[in-house]
Amino acid sequence: MDKMIICRCEEVTLGDIKDTAEQYDATAREIKLRTRAGMGYCGGRTCRPAVDKVLEDITGEKPGDQIPLKVQPPVRPVTLATLGGRTNDT
Amino acid sequence: MTHKQMRIIDHPVLGAMNERDIMTFTFDGHTYKGFKGDTIASALLANGIRQLRVHEERGTPRGIYCNIGHCFECRTTVNGVSGVRACLTPLKDGMVVTSGQTEPVPLNSEHDVDELPRTYTEFIQKQKAHEAGDSDA
Structure with missing residues (x-):
């Protein structure tokens, strides 16, 4: 069970999150920053419900509390080149 | 085919x-x-x-x-x-x-702090060393 991958982008397992919580007596936000769960390429759009639930179970914090697990999911990741005006025709 | x-x-x-x-x-x-x-x-x-x-x-x-x-x-x-x-x-x-391949991770927290690159030049050197197959650099 602990080998189950919660966040695929950063390859964070349930065990990683549990270990971090135990080792650092961390808040939900701190666990997220230490493990990078939900902070990968996809912006947490895939794993966020799972990350929220796992962190809530482990720390007892409700997601969206006073110090929220800040989420800024992009519509899609874009490159600096795209922002700079390059057209992407692939 | x-x-x-x-x-x-x-x-x-x-x-x-x-x-x-x-x-x-x-x-x-x-x-x-x-x-x-x-x-x-x-x-x-x-x-x-x-x-x-x-x-x-x-x-x-x-x-x-x-x-x-x-x-x-x-x-x-x-x-x-x-x-x-x-x-x-x-x-x-x-x-x-x-396909996507592995990338060098010179800033990985598992590295010894003293071995982390302190300048961009050092970073590039470490990256080149990594690409040359020296994974310890």
Whole structure:
């Protein structure tokens, strides 16, 4: 069970999150920053419900509390080149 | 080539698959064939290719996951443009597709703090050393 991958982008397992919580007596936000769960390429759009639930179970914090697990999911990741005006025709 | 592919050619609901234009493309240097209307991911899957990239740090395999453009697990490099989702990108004739490989991690927290690069020049040096195969640098 602990080998189950919660966040695929950063390859964070349930065990990683549990270990971090135990080792650092961390808040939900701190666990997220230490493990990078939900902070990968996809912006947490895939794993966020799972990350929220796992962190809530482990720390007892409700997601969206006073110090929220800040989420800024992009519509899609874009490159600096795209922002700079390059057209992407692939 | 097509007879080797794994495809549903007669679907109970959608009916038989019509004749389609065949498109040739390369993936990591090997040439494959797909049909017009394929995505890169579906064409590769039909050719038995499930691994589209590896995790940049761990090197573990990745392929189609959500298949709706959400998760970016299937991102590949297409004609030199990185981060292209294989599951959403329609196949075109002559496409050059390459899989994602592992990247150097010179700033990994598992490194000794004293060994971390302190300047950009040092960073570049370490990266070159990594590319040369010296993983300890």
